Amino acid sequence: MAETGAPLPPTPPAHSPLFRAEQFVWLTARVLEQRLFAYHFLNGAADPVETALDAYRNEDGGYGHALEPDLRGPVSQPLHTGHALHILDAIERCGGQRVDRVCRYLTSVATPDGALPAIHPSQRGYPAAPFLPIVDDPPSALLATGPVVGVLHRNEVWHAWLFRATDFCWQAVESLEKSHPYEIEAAVAFLDSAPDRTRAETAADRLGRLVREQCLAVLEPDNLDAYPVPAGYAPGEHHFPHHYARTPRSLARAWFTDDEMNRSLDHLAGEQQEDGGWPIVWRQWAPGTALEARPMVTIEALRTLRAYGRHIG
Numbered sequence: 001m002a003e004t005g006a007p008l009p010p011t012p013p014a015h016s017p018l019f020r021a022e023q024f025v026w027l028t029a030r031v032l033e034q035r036l037f038a039y040h041f042l043n044g045a046a047d048p049v050e051t052a053l054d055a056y057r058n059e060d061g062g063y064g065h066a067l068e069p070d071l072r073g074p075v076s077q078p079l080h081t082g083h084a085l086h087i088l089d090a091i092e093r094c095g096g097q098r099v100d101r102v103c104r105y106l107t108s109v110a111t112p113d114g115a116l117p118a119i120h121p122s123q124r125g126y127p128a129a130p131f132l133p134i135v136d137d138p139p140s141a142l143l144a145t146g147p148v149v150g151v152l153h154r155n156e157v158w159h160a161w162l163f164r165a166t167d168f169c170w171q172a173v174e175s176l177e178k179s180h181p182y183e184i185e186a187a188v189a190f191l192d193s194a195p196d197r198t199r200a201e202t203a204a205d206r207l208g209r210l211v212r213e214q215c216l217a218v219l220e221p222d223n224l225d226a227y228p229v230p231a232g233y234a235p236g237e238h239h240f241p242h243h244y245a246r247t248p249r250s251l252a253r254a255w256f257t258d259d260e261m262n263r264s265l266d267h268l269a270g271e272q273q274e275d276g277g278w279p280i281v282w283r284q285w286a287p288g289t290a291l292e293a294r295p296m297v298t299i300e301a302l303r304t305l306r307a308y309g310r311h312i313g
Contacts (some may be wrong), residue, residue: 016313024276061101073126114164115140
């Protein structure tokens with residue numbers, strides 16, 4: 001008697017970038033990234049992703065348990081919670097009571113000016129990357145606040161905390177003079193979904209000039225020595241145009257010519273390793289964190305290449 005059931009997902013062509021990445025994900029990834037890979041590339045459903053993500057959620061509405069691998073331990077943190085919102089946004093589940101609970105958590109850890117700290121002091125006592133310092137009175141950080149505010153605006157979430165956090169982001173972005181790539185990425189994440197589109201376009205245009213003047217994007221991948229690595233970054237921790245403009249719809253896409261973007265995407269495609277995954281370029285401080293981070297980077301690389309119409313399989 002023939003077996004019945006759901007149709008099997010399509011199989012990527014053997015030896016394509018997607019096929020090689022799939023083997024890497026099944027071999028190394030956490031359940032969450034396995035489910036997320038299946039959702040993005042194998043016609044997987046959103047429910048399994050949401051179920052896997054729930055394992056990282058705490059009673060306070062935030063997320064912990066090393067969702068971001070460089071912060072270990074069970075406690076909720078803004079960086080974990082921002083990553084959770086990014087996943088919920090990707091699977092179109094960023095709304096409802098879950099996000100209401102998240103906003104209550106964000107309110108509880110906000111700084112006096114309504115923003116988010118990069119690391120809340122509750123992390124003390126648990127392992128954390130040495131480049132993520134824990135202090136008793138952490139300052140407001142665009143790095144943590146911008147992506148969260150951007151995701152919430154993109155999903156038309158309304159909450160009292162969001163008004164003050166939005167004001168902080170505008171002030172922080174429009175006053176940036178000397179910056180670094182991760183902070184610029186956070187600014188773009190905010191500007192790409194900020195409700196005031198005219199103001200966002202003006203701010204993005206200024207940031208694009210700043211990025212080029214301060215050599216914060218490698219425009220010639222074959223000449224890396226011409227682009228200094230920012231202070232505190234790991235050797236070889238460069239940023240390229242595709243890190244800022246992850247899709248052609250991003251305001252950051254206007255910062256780069258077609259040739260510059262194509263060279264960046266060529267470089268990204270060429271970074272796939274023999275094992276099928278993409279490398280991490282930031283400072284590695286523990287074997288387990290690097291292993292957990294690579295599937296996340298691999299999924300983002302494939303999504304970026306696909307967004308620009310590159311063949312992945």
